[in-house]
Amino acid sequence: MDWSTEGGVGDPAxxxxxxxxxxxxIAPLILGxxxxxHSESGPVSVRLTEVEAYMGPRDSEHPDPGSHxxxxxxxxxxxxxxxxxxLYVYFTYGMHYCANIVCGPAGKASxxxxxxxxxxxxxxxxxxxxxxxxxxxxxxxxxxxLASALGLTTADTGRDALAEPFSLWLPESPAAAVxxxxxxxxxxxxxxxxxxxxxxxxxDPTVSRYKAARPRNRSVAG
DNA sequence: CTCCGGATCCTCT
DNA sequence: GAGGATCCGGAGG
Numbered sequence: 169m170d171w172s173t174e175g176g177v178g179d180p181a182x183x184x185x186x187x188x189x190x191x192x193x194i195a196p197l198i199l200g201x202x203x204x205x206h207s208e209s210g211p212v213s214v215r216l217t218e219v220e221a222y223m224g225p226r227d228s229e230h231p232d233p234g235s236h237x238x239x240x241x242x243x244x245x246x247x248x249x250x251x252x253x254x255l256y257v258y259f260t261y262g263m264h265y266c267a268n269i270v271c272g273p274a275g276k277a278s279x280x281x282x283x284x285x286x287x288x289x290x291x292x293x294x295x296x297x298x299x300x301x302x303x304x305x306x307x308x309x310x311x312x313x314l315a316s317a318l319g320l321t322t323a324d325t326g327r328d329a330l331a332e333p334f335s336l337w338l339p340e341s342p343a344a345a346v347x348x349x350x351x352x353x354x355x356x357x358x359x360x361x362x363x364x365x366x367x368x369x370x371x372d373p374t375v376s377r378y379k380a381a382r383p384r385n386r387s388v389a390g
Numbered sequence: 391c392t393c394c395g396g397a398t399c400c401t402c403t
Numbered sequence: 404g405a406g407g408a409t410c411c412g413g414a415g416g
Contacts, residue, residue: 262398
């Protein structure tokens, strides 16, 4: 990757080649990249400040018990088994969407969950989509918040993030201070320090606050 | 500031 | 059936 390109790298072929690698190596380099979605209502752009890497199925080279693909292909996770640069968007908790960018060559079933970012364009539209946010830095400070601010839903899963109405620009240079730690909200062994695959820009105010996975209420008593 | 519970339905076993 | 790669508002310190 030619990091000296003025204004960053936006050529889809170059970006897709970059995304063909291991998401754990891509993660610290993709921080600072700008993802844009041109919807009918207008564009919104987010500068990524926090991502998480998710690897492959249990019988693969890099199994990941925290990944949606751990148990193998399903209807939902199908895009993760496809080529890099495409979106994997899933619906969770009955009300939220979260978006990933598929990484690795087709078949690896790895991806980067877009956990947080700074809205750098289309702040008005992002605010309309996220009326609950109390400050601009909170517009995309969480995976469901980021997806909401960008207007992403399961209608977008499987779509190419490197072609209209989307675009992805890699930063002019890698972020100076990137740190890593265990992934947020992942229950079981995949959420431990054995899998320190959450990456974020140190001290960036838009990074989400860490929360460990919380056990659910049991609806049925013993 | 931190902690906690409820919301709400799709997905896979 | 069970539970989730979450968010938000309210209560308490």
